[in-house]
Amino acid sequence: xxxxxxxEGPVTLSEEAFLTINCTYTATGYPSLFWYVQYPGxxxxxxxxxxxxxxxxxxKGFEATYRKETTSFHLEKGSVQVSDSAVYFCALSDxxxxxxxxxxxxxxxxxxx
Amino acid sequence: DGGITQSPKYLFRKEGQNVTLSCEQNLNHxxxxxxxxxxxxxxxxxxxxxxxxxFQKGDIAEGYSVSREKKESFPLxxxxxxxxxxxxxxxxxxxxxxxxxYEQYFGPGTRLTVT
Numbered sequence: 001x002x003x004x005x006x007x008e009g010p011v012t013l014s015e016e017a018f019l020t021i022n023c024t025y026t027a028t029g030y031p032s033l034f035w036y037v038q039y040p041g042x043x044x045x046x047x048x049x050x051x052x053x054x055x056x057x058x059x060k061g062f063e064a065t066y067r068k069e070t071t072s073f074h075l076e077k078g079s080v081q082v083s084d085s086a087v088y089f090c091a092l093s094d095x096x097x098x099x100x101x102x103x104x105x106x107x108x109x110x111x112x113x
Numbered sequence: 114d115g116g117i118t119q120s121p122k123y124l125f126r127k128e129g130q131n132v133t134l135s136c137e138q139n140l141n142h143x144x145x146x147x148x149x150x151x152x153x154x155x156x157x158x159x160x161x162x163x164x165x166x167x168f169q170k171g172d173i174a175e176g177y178s179v180s181r182e183k184k185e186s187f188p189l190x191x192x193x194x195x196x197x198x199x200x201x202x203x204x205x206x207x208x209x210x211x212x213x214x215y216e217q218y219f220g221p222g223t224r225l226t227v228t
Binding site for chain 1: 153210
C-alpha cells in the first residue's frame, strides 16, 4: 500500500534560518505529491503540489521537488518567519487508489524571533 | 466566496449521545471526505463520497455514519458506538477525474469533546 514518512518534530528554528522538512513516500502507482499546512485550531491549507517527476512546487517562499529516484518530496524555505510556525503535512494521491490522500504524520515547526 | 464550511467549531456532548457534524461546500466538487485528527497525529479517513447518494468506508468507519443526499452537503454522525469520539474532525472536497489527481480542499474543522 501507499505510505508517507515525515521527519518527526518539533523543528525549532530562529527567524531567517533555512528550513528543510524531509518527506519520503511509497506508492504503487504514479502519485501526485502535496504539502499542506495547518495553523493552530484550523483546517489544512494546500501549500504546494507536484504532479509528476522532477516537477517543483512553490508557494510563499516554500519549495519542494518531486524526486522519483529517491521517492522524496522535501519541503524547503530559505528564510523562515515567525508566522511560518505551524504543522506541515506531506501527502500523496494515487490514481490507483481513487484519488485518496495518504498523509504523513505531520511535522511541527516552531520559529523563534 | 467559494469554500467549505463546518459547523459548529466546538461541540460538546455527553457519552452515549449521537451527534451530527455539518459540512457544506459551494465549490461544485463531486467528492467529499471526512477525516479524524487526534492530538499530535496525522489525519485518518473516516468516510468518503465521490457522487451523490453513494459513499464508501475509509480506514476508521466503525462508529460513524454519513449521508450524501445533496452534492453540497456531507454530514457525519458520530454514534454512541464510537468508543473514543473526542477528536478534531475535518471535512474536505475535491474535483474528481479518471486520470488526474486533484488536491483536496479542507474546511476549518469541528472539535468534538465527549464527556
